[in-house]
Amino acid sequence: MYQTRKKQLFISMKSVKQHNLISRLTLSTIALLFLFTLNLSAQGDAKNGKKLFNSNCAACHKLDKDLVGPALGGITEKRENAWLKAWIKDNAAFQKVDADAKEAAAYSPTAMNAFPQFSDQDIDDILEYTKPQEPVITAGGPVQTFAAPVKQDNTLLYILGAIMVVMLLMLFNLYRTINELKGDAPKSRSFSEQANGVWEAFKRNKFLHFLMVIFFLLMTAYFAFGWMSQVGVDQGYQPIQPIEFSHKIHAGDNKIDCQYCHSAAKHSKSSGIPSANVCMNCHMNISEVADDTKIGNHGKDILDKEIQKLYDAVGWDPEAAGGGAYTGETKPIEWVRIHNLPDFAYFNHSQHVNVAGQKCQKCHGPVEEMDELYQYAPLTMDWCISCHRETEVDMTENGYYKKIHEQLAKKYGVEKVTVAEMGGMECGKCHY
Ligand code: HEC
Ligand code: HEC
Numbered sequence: 001m002y003q004t005r006k007k008q009l010f011i012s013m014k015s016v017k018q019h020n021l022i023s024r025l026t027l028s029t030i031a032l033l034f035l036f037t038l039n040l041s042a043q044g045d046a047k048n049g050k051k052l053f054n055s056n057c058a059a060c061h062k063l064d065k066d067l068v069g070p071a072l073g074g075i076t077e078k079r080e081n082a083w084l085k086a087w088i089k090d091n092a093a094f095q096k097v098d099a100d101a102k103e104a105a106a107y108s109p110t111a112m113n114a115f116p117q118f119s120d121q122d123i124d125d126i127l128e129y130t131k132p133q134e135p136v137i138t139a140g141g142p143v144q145t146f147a148a149p150v151k152q153d154n155t156l157l158y159i160l161g162a163i164m165v166v167m168l169l170m171l172f173n174l175y176r177t178i179n180e181l182k183g184d185a186p187k188s189r190s191f192s193e194q195a196n197g198v199w200e201a202f203k204r205n206k207f208l209h210f211l212m213v214i215f216f217l218l219m220t221a222y223f224a225f226g227w228m229s230q231v232g233v234d235q236g237y238q239p240i241q242p243i244e245f246s247h248k249i250h251a252g253d254n255k256i257d258c259q260y261c262h263s264a265a266k267h268s269k270s271s272g273i274p275s276a277n278v279c280m281n282c283h284m285n286i287s288e289v290a291d292d293t294k295i296g297n298h299g300k301d302i303l304d305k306e307i308q309k310l311y312d313a314v315g316w317d318p319e320a321a322g323g324g325a326y327t328g329e330t331k332p333i334e335w336v337r338i339h340n341l342p343d344f345a346y347f348n349h350s351q352h353v354n355v356a357g358q359k360c361q362k363c364h365g366p367v368e369e370m371d372e373l374y375q376y377a378p379l380t381m382d383w384c385i386s387c388h389r390e391t392e393v394d395m396t397e398n399g400y401y402k403k404i405h406e407q408l409a410k411k412y413g414v415e416k417v418t419v420a421e422m423g424g425m426e427c428g429k430c431h432y
């Protein structure tokens with residue numbers, strides 16, 4: 001009798017221990033979640049950071065090489081975020097109170113200026129830019145692929161997933177507690193009974209209801225946002241590319257025809273991005289830019305390295321005997337796609353460029369003036385349709401259209417036919 005009671009006590013102690021373990025797990029998950037959220041706020045926007053870096057820091061710093069100041073690439077791995085903020089805001093003041101800062105200041109007799117005007121967010125943005133870029137893939141071969149657009153991150157989804165885990169743990173936890181109170185040994189019960197127990201526990205717990213509601217609200221907001229951003233407008237979208245390739249230098253200053261590189265525009269649905277082999281037609285011989293070539297603050301020293309990235313991609317060694325040779329080691333370049341219609345819309349380049357004779361610039365803007373390419377047009381349905389309403393189809397010297405034109409002009413009783421009148425407003429023409 002005494003023995004069995006002791007045993008029972010022991011069992012219940014054991015389950016209390018387990019119970020504690022689960023509580024702790026729950027607590028630590030919540031704590032992790034919290035830290036994770038905090039960490040989020042310390043994340044910067046590399047695009048803005050790049051701009052700030054170019055205009056404020058590039059005179060003295062490079063990412064990959066010591067200049068007036070030390071190389072800043074990967075600096076966040078060496079120094080704490082708070083240390084960096086204090087240093088950047090006012091390094092002279094910081095040196096007086098921090099031994100590491102004093103040591104860092106010994107790097108050069110030149111002093112770095114203070115940047116008290118920067119917000120914490122500005123500095124986080126700059127630091128984000130100094131982090132090593134994601135590895136890049138593509139090129140080398142004749143076919144170029146695109147990286148998925150890096151517009152959306154999944155952090156929120158992870159947070160929601162973690163919340164879900166927390167809720168499940170809490171539920172389980174509660175269920176155990178109830179069982180303990182009842183003195184049941186949990187394992188001896190059938191699955192449906194257990195499920196029922198969990199359900200009962202859930203029904204009784206107001207806090208869980210509250211969490212549940214928040215969870216669903218967040219979930220709904222997340223997916224609604226995801227959907228809207230999918231069909232949303234990305235005008236002005238300008239991602240950082242794996243190679244700092246300038247359209248201004250190529251299509252503008254050097255007057256290279258758009259279709260020399262985007263040769264597919266004329267005869268296929270998409271324009272495509274030139275393979276690295278196309279680049280090598282010229283760059284087998286051009287391994288350096290002119291002394292005065294610049295992209296923003298970046299001069300020859302940086303741009304020559306960008307050409308070197310192209311060489312790394314195609315495996316070209318310009319130093320090899322006989323004026324350079326391929327090493328056979330290729331490493332694709334993964335350009336980040338900028339223009340991207342949703343899957344349910346159909347757009348065809350050859351129809352617009354070749355048949356309709358529209359200039360690239362009509363839709364892509366002054367590309368030949370852009371160092372870094374960005375999305376010029378909104379690419380909304382409204383945008384497509386307005387142009388179809390306004391644009392008259394050029395029928396001259398186009399046998400195919402001559403006949404249709406005569407029929408349509410008669411039908412609408414007009415001299416000229418717009419794209420809209422020709423059928424450019426029919427849903428099925430643009431939607432699968
Ligand atoms: C006038 C030149 C100059 C400018 C502009 C400048 N720095 Fe510096 N920076 C230096 C020098 C020089 C050092 C090395 C410390 C010293 O010798 O005082 C340094 C050091 C640093 C360090 C410390 C590196 C370490 O761990 O030792 C960081 C971080 C830094 N700079 C960031 C920036 C950022 C970010 C900007 C732009 C907002 C910037 N600097 C602009 C000259 C400059
Ligand atoms: C020397 C080759 C070359 C020439 C010439 C060139 N491009 Fe490009 N183009 C590229 C490369 C490489 C990319 C991908 C990198 C980037 O987006 O900057 C690109 C990207 C683009 C994109 C964005 C594609 C996307 O991701 O959505 C457009 C639009 C574009 N080019 C239009 C033009 C137009 C218009 C011209 C003529 C004024 C032109 N290009 C001339 C090589 C070239």
Ligand code: HEC
Nearest residue numbers: 258262265270271272339340341347352353358359360363
């Ligand atoms: C009538 C408007 C229009 C004209 C003219 C036009 N484009 Fe585009 N371009 C677009 C649209 C819309 C997209 C997005 C297509 C998609 O996502 O399916 C696009 C995408 C691109 C891309 C990204 C890759 C691809 O093909 O999807 C490149 C590169 C490009 N255009 C280059 C050019 C060049 C070069 C010309 C001139 C020879 C040109 N475009 C003329 C509207 C136009």
Ligand code: HEC
Nearest residue numbers: 244245246249254256274278279282289290293303306307
């Ligand atoms: C028709 C010839 C030609 C083609 C094709 C060509 N380039 Fe260039 N590229 C040049 C010239 C010329 C310069 C140097 C301009 C100067 O000295 O100022 C240059 C400069 C560059 C630079 C340094 C300036 C900058 O834009 O950052 C890079 C990087 C570069 N090219 C990459 C590429 C890539 C990548 C391709 C293929 C998509 C390509 N080039 C295709 C002629 C070409």
Ligand code: HEC
Nearest residue numbers: 346347351355356362384387391393419422423424429430
């Ligand atoms: C710069 C003006 C312009 C813009 C912007 C434009 N288009 Fe067009 N589109 C034309 C012209 C001109 C034609 C007539 C081509 C022809 O002669 O067949 C045309 C024809 C078409 C056709 C064929 C219509 C038919 O009756 O066969 C489709 C489909 C089409 N466009 C889709 C789009 C989509 C999708 C967009 C937006 C992403 C778009 N267009 C944006 C000018 C434009």
Ligand code: HEC
Nearest residue numbers: 231232233341342345379380381384385424425426427430
């Ligand atoms: C000239 C081409 C064109 C025609 C004609 C056209 N659409 Fe669209 N439509 C588009 C494009 C491009 C998008 C994507 C816009 C975006 O990403 O914002 C779109 C988006 C949509 C959307 C998603 C919501 C939105 O606005 O983003 C709906 C719904 C839609 N179209 C319905 C229709 C219907 C119904 C018709 C016929 C009356 C039609 N479309 C005719 C090009 C066209």
